[in-house]
Amino acid sequence: MKPFDYVRPATVTEAVAAAAQPGAVYLAAGTNLLDLMKGNISRPDRLVDVTHLDGLDAIETLADGSLRIGALVSNADLAHDPAFATTYPAVAEALLSGASAQLRNAATVGGNLLQRTRCAYFYDTASRCNKREAGSGCDARDGENRGHAVLGWSESCIATNPSDFCVPLVALDAVVEIEGKGGRREIALDALHRLPGNTPERESVLEPGDLIVAVRLPPTARGFAAHARYLKVRERTSYAFAVVSAAAALRIENGKIAEARLALGGVAAKPWRARAAEDVLTGVAPTTDAFQEAAWRALADAKPSGDNAFKIELARRIVVRALRLAAAGTPARLPALPASPLASTSGAFHA
Amino acid sequence: MNHSISLTVNGARRDFVLDDPRVTLLDLLRERLHLTGTKKGCDRGQCGACTILVDGKRINSCLALAISHDGADILTIEGVARGDQLHPVQAAFIAHDGFQCGFCTPGQIMSAIGMMQEAQAGNDPERIRECMSGNLCRCGAYAGIVDAVLDAQGQMDETNQRRSA
Numbered sequence: 001m002k003p004f005d006y007v008r009p010a011t012v013t014e015a016v017a018a019a020a021q022p023g024a025v026y027l028a029a030g031t032n033l034l035d036l037m038k039g040n041i042s043r044p045d046r047l048v049d050v051t052h053l054d055g056l057d058a059i060e061t062l063a064d065g066s067l068r069i070g071a072l073v074s075n076a077d078l079a080h081d082p083a084f085a086t087t088y089p090a091v092a093e094a095l096l097s098g099a100s101a102q103l104r105n106a107a108t109v110g111g112n113l114l115q116r117t118r119c120a121y122f123y124d125t126a127s128r129c130n131k132r133e134a135g136s137g138c139d140a141r142d143g144e145n146r147g148h149a150v151l152g153w154s155e156s157c158i159a160t161n162p163s164d165f166c167v168p169l170v171a172l173d174a175v176v177e178i179e180g181k182g183g184r185r186e187i188a189l190d191a192l193h194r195l196p197g198n199t200p201e202r203e204s205v206l207e208p209g210d211l212i213v214a215v216r217l218p219p220t221a222r223g224f225a226a227h228a229r230y231l232k233v234r235e236r237t238s239y240a241f242a243v244v245s246a247a248a249a250l251r252i253e254n255g256k257i258a259e260a261r262l263a264l265g266g267v268a269a270k271p272w273r274a275r276a277a278e279d280v281l282t283g284v285a286p287t288t289d290a291f292q293e294a295a296w297r298a299l300a301d302a303k304p305s306g307d308n309a310f311k312i313e314l315a316r317r318i319v320v321r322a323l324r325l326a327a328a329g330t331p332a333r334l335p336a337l338p339a340s341p342l343a344s345t346s347g348a349f350h351a
Numbered sequence: 352m353n354h355s356i357s358l359t360v361n362g363a364r365r366d367f368v369l370d371d372p373r374v375t376l377l378d379l380l381r382e383r384l385h386l387t388g389t390k391k392g393c394d395r396g397q398c399g400a401c402t403i404l405v406d407g408k409r410i411n412s413c414l415a416l417a418i419s420h421d422g423a424d425i426l427t428i429e430g431v432a433r434g435d436q437l438h439p440v441q442a443a444f445i446a447h448d449g450f451q452c453g454f455c456t457p458g459q460i461m462s463a464i465g466m467m468q469e470a471q472a473g474n475d476p477e478r479i480r481e482c483m484s485g486n487l488c489r490c491g492a493y494a495g496i497v498d499a500v501l502d503a504q505g506q507m508d509e510t511n512q513r514r515s516a
Contacts (some may be wrong), residue, residue, distance in 0.1 A: 001373050003371070003373065004372065004373070005352075005372075006354065006372035006416075006418055008419075027416070027419060029414075029415075030414055030415065030416060030419070031396060031411070031414045034375070034396075034413075034414045034415075034416065035395050035396055035414060038394065038395060039395075047372070047416075049418075049419050051419055076408075076469075080469070080471065099485075100399065100484055100485025100486075101409065101462070101465070101466065101469070101482050101483075101484075101485050102396075102399060102402055102409050102410050102411045102462065102465075102485045103396060103410075103411065103414075103485065105408040105409060105410050105465075106408075106410045106411070106414070106415065237481075237484075238480075238481050238484035239484040239485055336475060336477035336478040336481055337477070337481050338481075
């Protein structure tokens with residue numbers, strides 16, 4: 001690990017000033033950053049430790065019915081908050097399907113949003129990677145790429161975003177609050193991550209010094225509590241990143257879908273909101289035919305980036321199954337294996 | 352630049368001067384305090400051998416910078432027994448053959464203690480397996496580990512019932 005300077009600011013304003021310097025990065029739990037630093041994939045000159053800042057670890061309901069989640073709330077504390085899990089069940093299920101209990105205890109909400117890709121060529125410093133070293137090339141393009149992107153990728157980069165948490169969040173129109181050199185601003189989570197294009201080294205729209213201070217779920221997000229699920233296919237039962245995942249949330253009135261939300265994980269460089277699929281579901285009965293039509297729309301633009309055409313068909317099936325699970329209703333208690341298609345209590349039958 | 356931090360480790364306050372901020376909690380425990388029960392397996396957050404409790408919660412000590420945990424209360428495998436009296440989870444691991452080579456065992460035990468405090472798994476073997484998935488065992492002693500955790504959980508439930516009775 002390269003040596004670095006360590007600074008522990010006392011206020012958010014001090015943190016932003018300290019992190020705006022070239023070579024500086026924020027340190028929260030460090031569960032992703034330290035791993036990257038040990039492998040020399042990230043080589044920061046300065047760590048700005050935000051873990052001791054006050055006021056960033058609260059979960060609060062605002063007067064308008066929004067929920068504001070401080071950036072330093074741990075993944076475990078959020079998922080296990082009873083009111084949160086009841087109101088936003090797909091988000092809790094996604095959180096509990098990610099990483100291990102130890103990592104969820106440490107990892108923060110803000111850090112989860114900014115975790116880096118798990119592309120093996122990004123991690124291997126002997127390989128060419130445009131994300132790690134701009135302009136060096138992409139060894140994933142002709143390499144072992146069965147896990148790579150099928151949507152939104154470019155010739156420069158076919159890496160995927162590994163976050164589970166972001167998938168239901170983007171479906172529920174989450175907003176990210178950012179403190180930067182110009183003060184406070186907010187953007188839709190859907191606009192936080194960038195698609196690779198010719199500049200895969202720029203993964204988000206954040207500028208130097210920008211600090212995520214909170215994530216907000218709008219009042220409308222509460223309307224899906226009765227019909228919301230996250231479903232995630234992994235290569236082992238637990239403690240693995242998604243091959244493909246989907247968050248499905250429905251608002252059902254008088255036997256018809258009044259409003260649908262759908263997002264995919266593991267398929268692109270960002271959590272993938274499938275608005276065309278949502279549109280086709282609005283106003284119709286929650287039937288398998290409707291869900292299959294939605295799945296086709298969700299993957300209409302997908303194309304393999306290598307040996308991964310199977311992910312397109314897999315994603316369609318996961319979309320149908322996630323929608324059926326959501327239509328069947330949120331379970332009173334999460335299954336023992338959250339988000340798993342193998343869960344004995346998932347209530348699903350094969351799509 | 353030197354950084355001073357203080358930690359409570361297994362009930363005792365310990366002060367440190369760090370001449371390098373790169374030191375992890377894992378390396379601090381092993382190299383500075385010679386508490387080598389906490390194991391360095393992968394050193395990358397994948398195996399769970401380095402699991403300790405920090406402020407009552409289980410984490411991977413290999414992915415935690417010591418300097419960032421100034422003031423923390425730390426419990427390691429060396430701190431769970433009371434003198435010669437083993438912690439119920441330790442005793443259950445012996446009773447149920449919850450190990451073979453023993454390398455992952457301190458991490459398994461600390462993880463199990465943390466898990467029982469989280470109270471999410473109860474006595475459901477499927478939930479215990481899921482909640483313990485951050486601890487790998489290359490000998491494959493998983494069946495014994497789940498039996499040990501179930502046994503310890505049952506003992507704890509009984510103790511709690513007696514206390515509340």
